[in-house]
Amino acid sequence: MAELRVSNDKSAFEVLAQCDASGRLTQGCVAEALAMMDRYGLVVLTDCLSHAEADTALAFMQATIADPDRSHSAFASETDNLYRRRDFCSLPSSPAVKRFAATLAQRLEGVIGEFCGKTRPVLEVATFTSYLGSSHQYIHRDPAGVISMFAAVEDVSDQQGGTVFAPGTHMYGGSANTHGGAANGLMELFRTRANARIFWHNLAKLRAMRGSAEAPLAPGEFRDRVFSTHWDQHQPNILRFLLGKNAQFSLRHLGLRTLWKLWREGARLDQLFSLVQVAPRKGTVILYRSDLLHAGPDNRSRQPRRFFGMSIARDMIERKYWHDGYSPHPSLVAEPLSFGDLLAYPALAVEAPGEREAAE
Numbered sequence: 304m305a306e307l308r309v310s311n312d313k314s315a316f317e318v319l320a321q322c323d324a325s326g327r328l329t330q331g332c333v334a335e336a337l338a339m340m341d342r343y344g345l346v347v348l349t350d351c352l353s354h355a356e357a358d359t360a361l362a363f364m365q366a367t368i369a370d371p372d373r374s375h376s377a378f379a380s381e382t383d384n385l386y387r388r389r390d391f392c393s394l395p396s397s398p399a400v401k402r403f404a405a406t407l408a409q410r411l412e413g414v415i416g417e418f419c420g421k422t423r424p425v426l427e428v429a430t431f432t433s434y435l436g437s438s439h440q441y442i443h444r445d446p447a448g449v450i451s452m453f454a455a456v457e458d459v460s461d462q463q464g465g466t467v468f469a470p471g472t473h474m475y476g477g478s479a480n481t482h483g484g485a486a487n488g489l490m491e492l493f494r495t496r497a498n499a500r501i502f503w504h505n506l507a508k509l510r511a512m513r514g515s516a517e518a519p520l521a522p523g524e525f526r527d528r529v530f531s532t533h534w535d536q537h538q539p540n541i542l543r544f545l546l547g548k549n550a551q552f553s554l555r556h557l558g559l560r561t562l563w564k565l566w567r568e569g570a571r572l573d574q575l576f577s578l579v580q581v582a583p584r585k586g587t588v589i590l591y592r593s594d595l596l597h598a599g600p601d602n603r604s605r606q607p608r609r610f611f612g613m614s615i616a617r618d619m620i621e622r623k624y625w626h627d628g629y630s631p632h633p634s635l636v637a638e639p640l641s642f643g644d645l646l647a648y649p650a651l652a653v654e655a656p657g658e659r660e661a662a663e
Contacts, residue, residue: 307439307578308577309467311580312579313347313580313581315470316346317346317348318336318348318349319348320332320349320350320588322410327410328411340417340592344473344591347587347588348587349584350587351411351588352456352587353586354585356651357455357456357457357586359651360403360456363403367392367394367430368432373392375392375393376429376630380437381534381535382528382533388434388436390432391431391432393428393635396638401640401648402651404425404428407588407613412646414590418617419642421642424615425613425639425644426620427613427635428612428635429613429632431609431610433463436520438505441498441536442497442578443494444593444597445628445629446620446628449593450617451591451592452591453583453588454610455585455589456611463603463606463607464582464602465582465583466610467579467580467597469490469579472490473594473595489571492565493576493596495561495565498556499557502544502552505539506529529541529542536549537551593614593628
């Protein structure tokens, strides 16, 4: 199959964050953002954070990443975490982290509150770092019933691996009836085709890394990423692919009937769905519905890519499935937070209107 095709044009999903004197999005901005969420399943809010606010988050994120006893996320590529290709870890419920999380919750209350009740739990507050040589995640859906966000605390380039989304592939009441009643099947075909291309992309990258001076493989890394029997949903693991033991992509996704449909529906898939990489500038916040198809790409730059992330339930979630996609810090498990708790928690100081623009 051909190379994965991804657009870097995110302009159709962007909304300029306009805030009132209290630091909350204006009603007009909220309405525009909600329209994006309904239509595409995501919205990219530019200039949502000041540079000072982003720097505050970057400071506690770097402190967490430097902590040898940090709590790693279990849902991401554990092999990438092991070999320092990624560092996905949950953030502690410290006052600094809660103040920043509260700032985001309060600023975005008009949007998040449309989906999440005040009693809904905060499932995770985390930092997601990707380094040179990381794997490209498979296109996937997170557990349904969640609103998630990424906040850019630094400028992110296309080469660093901004998150890839498939706009319009979110699930909602009646979504299965779209595209002539074939929406679910077509979306799964699109996902299968994309993941086949990601599989070959990751294998080719690993082969190149074997002789690379820039991002050399560590001892045992090639074996663990390609032939290991250990569970890992986002590696090009040939053994688990052949055994059908990868829920994201394996040989069982490529039966003769599926291959026939991929050939027959190829042009239709190109017309209906596309992949867009969102490489945001500092201060941008991405809000998306958890059931939107998306993936974290590989970092092809020497510069680490860092995101602040938070997820809030918008529906009841069985705890078993909660931990399939989210890894709360032990301090968050011990003392749970709700969306309402963040709305009541002291936020960062709000800059006076005009000061934000002047400072940046």
